[in-house]
Structures are given as C-alpha cells and as structure tokens.
Amino acid sequence: MKLHRTIVGLGIVAGLSGTALANLNVLTTTPDLASIVKEVGKDRVSVSAIVVGARDPHRIEAKPSYMSRAAQAHLWVSIGLDLEIAYERPIIDGSRNPRIRPGTKGYVNAANWVKVLEIPASVSRAEGDVHPGGNPHVWLDPFNGRIIAQRLAERMGELDPPQAATYRANAVAFVRRIDDAMFGKALVGKHGGDALWAWENGGRLIQELTSRGELASLSGWEGAMRPFRGAPVITYHKSWPYFVARFGLKVIDYLEPKPGLDPTPGHVAHVIEEVKASGVKLILQEPIYSTRNADFVASRTSAKVVVVPGNVGHTSGAKDYISLFDSIIKRITEALSR
Template identity: 45%
Template sequence: MRTMIPAAAALVAAAALAAPAAPLRVVATTSDLADIARAVAGDRAGVRSICTGADDPHMMQGKPSFILAARDADLWIRVGLELEIGWEPVVLEGSRNPRIQPGQPGHLDAGSLIEPIDVPAGPVTREMGDVHPSGNPHFWVDPWNARIIATAVAERLAALDAGGAGAYAANAASFRKAVDERMFGAAALAKIPGDELWALRAAGTLDERLKREGIAGGGWDAMMRPLRGARVFTYHRSWGYFARRFGLEVAGEIEPKPGIPPSGAHLDRLVAKAKSAGVALILQEPFYNARAARRIAEKTGLPVVLTPISVGGAPEAKDYLATIDTAVARLAAAKPSAEGARQ
C-alpha cells in the first residue's frame, strides 16, 4: 500500500497536467454561493448548484445526480458551519473525487471565512434543537459576507487556473462594487470608496458623514433605515446576519428551537411577546408554512413578510442582488404595526 500512495498521487498529478484547458467546473452547495461564483468565474468556469432556492439545505439527501456533479467538479464550494452535514459527506465520499475533499484546494468552505454569530457560549446539547456548534450558517444574507465570498472564490479559482487570475480578480471587484452600490447607492459610492462606506456604517457614523458632505444616502441601507431598531419575529434562526447588518432586532422565532416546528403554546407566547416587546413584523422564507405566522398576525395585527433567503426561492430572486433587493423591498413596504413602530 505504501508504494501505492505516491503512485496514486503521481497518477492524479499526471492526469491534472495532461488535462486539456477545459473550462473549470465549479459546484456550489447552494444557489447563492453558485450565483456569486458565477459572477466571479464569468465564462471561464461552468457553475452548478446542488440546492435550488426552494430547497432547505439542511434537509437534502445525497442523490446520484449530486454525486455526478461532485465527481466532475474542480472546485466545491460549501456554506459550511455544518449546514450540509446531513448529506454533503455522502456526496463527497461517493464522488471519488480527491480534488474536492475537505482540505484540498478544490474545497472552499465559505463558513470558515466569515465572522459567525450565534456561536453557543456554553456546552452544546441536542436539547437545544438543531443548533450549529460553530455558529449560525445563514451568513450569505449579509451583503458584506457576499463580498467576502466573492473575494475568496476569485483567489481559489486563480489557484486552480492561474491564467484566469486577472479576470477572476476583476470580476470579484465588480461584484463587490455592485453590492456596494446596491447597499449605499451610486451617489455615496461615487464620493466615498466602498470599503470606507462599510467601515463608516459599522461605526455608526455613515449617516452623519453623508449629511456633512451633502450626499444623498441610497440603496438598501437607506431603504431599511426606517426599520432600524425594529423588533421582528423570524420563522427559523436564518435572518440573524441580515438583521444585524440592517439594525433589526430578532425578538423571537416561530420555531421553539431550531428545527422543531411550532406548537400552539409557543405561538401563544409569541403573541404575548409581540405585544409586550413591541414587535413590528414577522419575517420568514416562503418554503416554511405561513400558517403559524398568520395565526400570530391575526391576533396581533403584525404584518407577515414572506421573502426568499436564497436565489431562486421566488421568481423575483433571480440572482443574489435581486434576492436582497426583494427582501429589502418587501420589508420596506411592510407597514409595521402601530405599537411596533419605533422611530
């Protein structure tokens, strides 16, 4: 066996060198990662997604077609943080593709690049439901994280295809610019560099600076401004990154614990909390049943905002930017309940 390993490695290397310069094949576990990868890869790589926006990436099953996609992939991009733990190992093992196994250059774990939230502080037990011990995996809904992913995809593609390094870097830069423009508006981006806009926004001094320089704020940030500080209910613990970015406060989830469907008693508690805590609205993905949200809405008057969290989760969410556009537009259009509205 010992002599076999170097021999096998040599064979793989030889196969890689001998391979014609065909376009790279990128497989992403979710439609969001795939869309960002598509923007970065341009026409130098074919990008395929395992989940569609209508699927729950927690609950997929490793199918033969997924194994086929993984078999041929040069780069595998996953959300990570154990989101795909129920099916990804079976697909990766079944693919017999050494290039995309964890730890290889062809395996990009997006979750390891971002700042995770909801990392359990104490010991984790399954009494807590389907918690993710390394942090909340729904990070792509924060546009800042989409920028991080784009940059990382460009670096990884360049490592696999040095000839395209320039194109990948340029594509990633234009993706970041597109995100920045949607986030802050073209006027702001014309005067202040994107990175600085994010830093100012994070420091809480962006509005002041724009006012001082007489720049009209725009984009998602401006549209979401009236909702800053608003308390919301979500269905699953999936909007935390989005809420943090735009200053919403998640006051409760319709699921009593992650992965556990709601009970009547839990909904009653939420109704009471909606009143006592001044909750403004309910935000959830369309693939969860909206009955529970409507039940709370009936008793409290809270608006229910149904919006996809992933590319393809609704017809409007045709790409990453459109997905965030849709969420922001639907939230901005929702009329927060009177007692929930805060200045």
C-alpha cells in the same frame, strides 16, 4: 451502483489527465454561492448548485446524481458550519474525486472567510438543531457576499492561473455592484466602497455622512432600511441574524420554540402576547416553511406575515445574489411602512 462508479471513475481520469478544460467546473451547495461564483467566473466557469428552488438547505439527501456532478468538479464550495452536515461528506466521498476533498485547494467552506455570529458556549440536543460553530446563514449579509466574492476570485485563480486576472477583475466589478446597491452609486463614486463599509462596520456611517453634509445622498439598501432600525420583528427560524445585524432590526422571538422544532400551541400563544406587547408589525419567514402558525399569530395581532426569499431561487424575483436582497428589502420596507 456499477454505472455510478464508472461515471465517477471516468470523471476523475479526465480531470487528472492534464487535458486543458474549456471551463473551471464548480459545484456549490447553495444557489447563493453559485450566483457569486457565476459573477466571478462569468463564461470561464461551469457552475451548478446542489440546492435549487424553494428547498431547505439543511435538509438535502446525498444522491448518486450529486456524486456524479461532484466527480467532475475542480472546486467544491459550501457554506460550512454544519449547514450541509447531512449530505456534504457523503457526496464528496461518493464522488471519489481527490481534487475536492477537505484540505485541498478544491474545497472551500465560505463561512471560514467571514465573521460568524451566534457561536454557542455549549451544545445540547435539548436546544434543538444548534450549529456548534455558529449560525450558518452568512450569505444574508451583503458584506459577507462581498468578502466571499473576493476570496473566491483568489481561489479560482489558484486553480486556473491563466484566468486569475479575469477572476479578479470580475470580482472587483461584482463588489462594486454590491456597494452601489448597498449605499447608492453617488456615495460609492465619491468615497469608494471600502471607506463606506469601514464607516458602516465601525458604526460611524451616519456620523461621517452627516459631518460632510451628505446624508441625503444615502440610498440603496442601507438608505431604504435606515428608517426602520430598531423595529421589532418575529421570524420563523433563526435564519436572519446576519441580515438583522446589518440592517438594525430587532428579533424579539421565533415561531420555532427551538431551532428545527415545530411551533407548539403554548409557544404560539406566548409569541402572540410578545407581538402585542412590543408592537411587532412584521412576521418574517421563508417560503420553505408553512405559514399556518404565522397566519394564526397575525390573525390575533396587528402583525403582517411577510414571506421573503432566504436563498436565491426561493422566489421568481430572487434570481441572483443582488436581486435576492432587492426582493427581501422591498417586501420588508413595504410591510414596515404600513
């Protein structure tokens, strides 16, 4: 512990000394946020994530090594909505770094920048692991990733003014990549991403494109998922409300009887009947959960278990924010096309 305090103390002295640093040091909680920061900062940032690999971002312990990394950070970026409730505050407190404390410019909850879904009217432990502020899986809507990139560019520019224009330009380029991946380069080139997202968010995308005779030009993630709007699915955990809201899938039930609780035999039996009655083809879950119950349901129905990355790094194909969606959408569309 004495060694840890020495490391932390040295980090804060270095950070407060006024010495120019080569890079903005950013620590994020999730790898999705780290991927977005890297796109915005490029070689002007040093970024790492607390959560790496196929790990559950809800269930991380506050380790001294995380506190040491936080001690060096100029910017802490978390999702918020109590996703990191078990470890965020202990890591920040243990770092003794005043730059990243809540309320400073060096502290960001990305969920504050986006529209939050599933905000409960009331909270009871009897309902399982419910998040009082709403569902925290906000990164699984690419529109939210777009907003987060733009807002991070602003915040990083405030912390590193000489590079503010660079961060803004990098964010513009990254947003364009998201837009191209979502709608296809042809439509983005003609109408611009802002207009297409406005039509999409207003429920007018197909109407606008049809009226212009351009529906056949719709490609990308939206084009791939469009034929499957309304398809019923089962998911393991309540990880997917932002994704299904964006792409029009319909979650009819969850393998968890309540968030964070293991499936029970009675609930699994109920899910099997729902799958049969609704013609569900897809049971969707992340690799951080066992497929034992999903496989059991699939063995007694016509549904297929599809394991998809819920975070960057969950699978080898999900190496960054855009390839995360590439991987998810490829696996879902293949399963629903059967």
